[in-house]
Amino acid sequence: MKTLGNLIRLFIRFLVVWFVDTISLLITAWVISGINIYPVNGTSVIVVATAAALLLGIVNLLIRPLILLLTVPLGWVVIFLVGFIINALVLMITSALMPGFEVDGLWAAFIGGLFLSLVNTILTTLLDIDNDESFYANLVKRQAARQAETEEGESTRGVVMLEIDGLSYWHIQKAVEDGYMPTIKKMMDEQGYQISRVDCGLPATTPACQAGILQGNNHNIPAFRWLDKESNRILAGGQAAAEIEPQLSNGQGLLEGGSSISNMFSGDATKSILTFSKIKAETKEDKKKRAQDMYLLMRNPYFFMRVLVLFFGDMIQEVWQGWQQRRKDVQPRLNRLHNGYPILRAATNIFLRDVGGYLTILDIIRGVPAIYTLFAGYDEVAHHSGPWTRDAMLTLQQFDRVISSILMVMERDAPRPYEFILLSDHGQSFGATFEQRYEIGILDFIKEQLPQGTSAVGTGGGDDGTIGVSAMMGELENLEDSRLAGTVGRAMVSGTQRAMKSNLDQQPGTQEAEPAKVTLCYSGNLAQVYFDLHPRKIALNELNAAYPGMVDELVQHEGIGFVVAYEDDFEPVAFGKNGARNLHTGDVIGEDPLEPYGDVELRSWQVRRIADFSNSGDLILNSTLYPDGTVAALEELIGNHGGLGGEQTDAFIFHPADMEVPETRNSQEMMAILKSRVGLPGPTPIPDRPVEPVVDPWTFAVLGKGLSQVGKWLDYAFHAIKLSR
Template identity: 30%
Template structure:
């Protein structure tokens, strides 16, 4: 009945479109009765549906090596080709359509068919449950055949909300913005903060979480003198090299090496199942499986139509929000023009849809461990600030994705525990350029006695979404002239990572000593240390502050006293970075105001992360209470890796209750201020047979 209903609606849609579009008709030139037109529409709609079901998956699989976003665009043209083929199968030969019109008709029919199927599935809950139970039962039979007499242990799904700090999560759960997260806390999950390393950014944190080490990752961008290259965590070649170094250091493939899946991450974690993973996106050929997740999503053309509509709506939403911010005179504010609306839409729509679809497929396949990164909040918060209406709406949509994953988990062929975590937070504040009228590079050049450009320029955003877009297009991520410094260059290389900046002198072999810097550029260190927008410097094992303050890291108490404003553990984090082989000659951390929690980003971001100061260093970890609670005072991504690996090892063992005796007393449940339940919206990924939000509606 569902198939017949969808067929009837598709037939009616084709008739309406034939009456509206001048280049699309279902009748011959001398006219035909409405019955003949209806029969032609029924034939065309049926043939189009059959071709979509049979031919479309083969076409998409053949095009897997095409760049991901190109594949998304090709969907519409291939869909139009299928419609033209379907019209040619109409017995009377009456179906005609111009090629460009066929694309529009095919998109409309796919969207209508998907919406109709979704509405019927939502209304028929029992049929939906039966379909999921059949799929789950088939998976269970396969696993029982592989391991007779043994039920699989519970799997773990790790969902990373990129950039969502601990306090932001508490507020969103408490005020009703994230009702799903709030309900988890009410019914058994526990949450606690964890403190990042000095480099509070996804590259370092996710490398530590997935591969167990953050060693020798001093910032988001840094210059390596031995190779003459700039390492950028969101550049595919750099990500691949960082992953290789981590595996060599730990001797372990990663957290997800056993029956794992990595979705939307910078690194693979050793997983075999990959989608939108940056460290392997630069590879070519059939061995590259990083875009395999696109097949599961684009194998149904309705998904491409739905995502395109949501993408367009998100671009319009961003333009409207940006215009309103200008009219209100919001401060601080950064430019949100150019390609940013498209990048934001990619992060909040395309990346989310593909990653969530892949996670759903992983659970229905019964995989043991899944780690997925959702970058939507981080991208929007960089340009709109960590708190506000813009980010609240993003958090609400992410919460609906969590509800969807939880709903599917109830029907998976094995039990699943869902762990929610973040890699860092974000600190607000006016940019260094906006506050002082010059970039940190200008300040360094002035301190070195070098000419300063009259035209101040911003540093490209370090957000993961920009790199994901370029990787999806097979385009390299470059950083302007700093990406490949000229041989024999004597000017300092200055790179920004949020509110952290690094300075290297390419012509000095090894790490430059403090004495050399003071002799070669006597004004540089005083110029930097005494600037009101800079908090402290790391130079050759010493922490320098304003007014000539200096503390050697060999004296932890003195160093911590100088860094007291940045919180406990600041000196230890700086000392750890100081021991890295590729630590830059000078590291610069922006000023931080503990009263307001604000920093000054050296990039054009009013919500930033990358260094010390404020909520950027306070990530969170939320886990089901039947898992062993972490030790209190969790510090560093490597410590989080050990906790997650312990949960994977103990998944089928006796559970340790959370409570006293060395275990963390986690934060209590946080009831939302608005106790009214919010129903999760419907939608459907037809290829997976599971619901998904339709943001275009």
């Protein structure tokens, strides 16, 4: 019965794709000079185009695999480029065989082939037709299945974990309620899935949170970037991951025996790809496995054509959305063209999203027991447009389709039962930046409190899409070193690396600290401030003696909520405008400076924990939490995370109903929660749902509701044609 259902599904897909190909061919003939369709012997142009589209598909099916097979030794780049040449060749052969279909020369065939692919990709994307059932996708799936790590019929449960970087508990609820994530809503309605809030603790940054989730240990990571006084180096989360993971790992991380895809840390996975901590640290055999995955990815030309179209579409969308903000004078806002940001956004939101999704599907087909993949697109867009905005929510709508594809593969092609879990590492808070509010940046404000001539430097940024792009650059280097890329491929990969590196060189990474008396490392609305008076923590009295009045000015500034400094015995104390809290004893004098930020005992524990890190600054600054719930980033991001205040510490787990999610104080407590789901027997149980009452579809109320959803008519009609729900 399952085989019959698959045959029907494939036949319907064939008819739909044939229809799309016909429309694409008609549009191409209308736009491209030198490609013509005309009636023959009374046969209409539509019939000729329909027949030509069918013949084009047949010729493509016969010619393309043979030519691609001959080009395999030359590498994946040649395969990709030859794909475009094949389009021209197929058009010319079809023209020779099909009366009424004319291609006037090689140049018209080449341009026509490119344009035909472009139109076809746009139409299939708009109509939500994926290429998971194409010849090339099935070829890749078969190759992945031959590398299966488990036998068909394996009864223990694998777990697929997808992380949406920066999406808070409150924001995912809003996204589901507003219809941006229909797949998630359907799982809640039909399978009893739930969204549980978890507190990620401090710092609310990707390196600390991912180290906690994947390694179960994020000790001594006080921010996204920090100064190591002992070595006098600025360490940045992604770039420092390879150096600090060995210190954090006990060999029993979340992904022991599994796969890490597009993460900072590996979770002790057997295979890590696009993962910072392992890009340069693995053995030759490990690098070969990763290169093979990248090679399989390159085998599907439709995948890259689609990604290419969506990539440029996302760049255009970013320019449009930024212009709309300026036109409407939306405040606060940023310059969304700065440093070629639209390119970085498209790379993160489109390219890395789809590459990560594809690699995840390959590992599901192999039966890998635990898979963890990061999606950074929402976090990237929310940083620049705001976490509540429609601009950011649209990235979730796009990612929801990726989730749907992954769930379909889990159901149809996986050799074992899989459980699906969606989560975030931290949330994001919102607000005008410190500089936007007070017309002076935090670094310049500190400089004003220092004696004239005292040097001070600041460093920030990097907890964004540059992390994933840098990881991709590392994988390209790995592919270049392998023989899978071919001679031409290695040359082009090398060129791509240089282009990417020139953009990434503008981004701050792990580096020698500049000679300075004061070094400021900011992460969202949190900042670590280091002084060079001693190669150790510096007590408050020592700071007051060296820089009289500076700490008091920071504490009393309207934009600073609290400042952590150290007593003579190095006990950390949080100072506010009207009081202080000793973070070790809990003694409070005057007003508790942590009270505005929620549960004071929880917040005190979290602040004390990072204050006790040897890598923390001599001062720790956290911005004010304003009455409207916003915070002031100490760097130029209106959506931000790192410290306390707003939604940035409110992460979430989307999970089956039988999964218990206790309260947490730090992201490292999440590892045990997630790891308990790996290797359970059988499929995930689905709770009984109450039977919904039968509704008469012919009532005026139902008719009125249907008429009000005019925007969904085309989508419903198309799904009816596909016989899908």
